[in-house]
Amino acid sequence: MTKMPKTILKVKDLNVELDGQEIIKNLSFDVKKGEILTILGPNGAGKTVLLKTLLGLLHYKGEIRWAKGIRIGYVPQRIPFIREISLSIRDFFKLKFSHQNFGAVIKLVGLKENFLEKRIGDLSSGEFQRILVAWSLINDPEVLLFDEPTTGIDIGGEETIYSLLMRLKEEKDLTILLVTHDLSVVYKYSSNVLCLYKGKVCCLGKPKEILTPKILEKVYQTEVKFYEHKH
């Protein structure tokens, strides 16, 4: 018999306000070790705000309790200016003040060690996405927080980024929190899904069980047709 996995994150009655606007309202959920929790919702639902709040970047009311001493890796949605700086990948990794072997890290995401000397500005967007994943893996995190890892990547590249994440999850025994508005990703990869609509939870559970057309209609309103077409 397998042991119940331990809870690594407990969120209770979370409220976040930005510029006087309520973005997240009375949010509560748990994340267990080894889970892939997808945070799903339309634009403006508060997904990115939720992720930033979990990282401790924003003020909040309520409770966010991470397991003690947990190491978190984070990749933000966009890093617009990085390509304009004369920064090699090695320079970029060094900014994390780690003594880790960068060669090993870069191999983890399927790139060769000599990539380390390449300038970030010279990478393709797919390679850049991999580098961001590698960045988040430095210092051996136990949890990864990803904000829309697919942004700006073509379909071919998108597939590899997610399968890459899954491989890393297995190899490194990771727990992953993933923000997306892409339904196909949810079905294919996540163990749990949290639907946000206007800062409130409107569903939480296993994707196949809870993502009923009715729920999706509530979350996406006009995008239900897209769902029916796909599945």
Added chain:
Amino acid sequence: MMQFILSLICGIAIGGVSGYLGTLMLQKRMALAAGPLGHLTLPGIALALLYGFDISLGAFPFVILGIILIWLFEIRTKLPMEALTAIVFASGVAIAFLFLPIEQAETALVGDISKVTLEETVITTILSLLIFVIIKKIYSQMVLINISEDIAKAEKINVKKYNFLFLGCIAIIVALGVKMVGGLLTAALVAIPTCSARNLSRNLFQYTLLATSFGAISSFFGILFFKLFNFPAGPLIVLVSTTIFLISMVFKR
């Protein structure tokens, strides 16, 4: 000859550190902010010329004022930086010309490094070295902040503290820079060597090394040409820097 050497030492110290600092300013997209800051020092320079005290000393309070303005601008309005340039540029020049003795306008606008004293040289060199050390210490953290404040915060970097130190360095460099190239040309000291370096570099080490060297080299040749041809040193320094930039365009990687 002694005077010439003092000018060279001052020039190389300020030029080099300005280039180094410029690499961070360019990343933060505020390379031009040294412009309005320089312009804003003009009333301070005018006062210094009028009452005969050190130009950098006169400029410094006005740089601080400028930094507070930039800070307020960022927090209070969504106006772009160019707007600040326009507003501050005009006001700085206007106020300065209310009481600037007109025969000394050239010193105020394009600087004069040809008469620095030994004492000034020592202070300038020490300050430049100090700023260099501070920048080196905060460099990695600043790069991360410039890339993404969210990532920096996630890495537990105190963003406010580092930004404050960074602005402090800018204030001192601008105050030193106006002595050399005047209120009008200060932005060139931080902006041009950095742009040349970016054209030629593949990583941070090359980038900072080249920017610092280009800054120092520009000052050296600018002051040398001043000695040879007797044009004002400030504009010559800037023009040497521009020449390096044009050459860097050719070899751009």
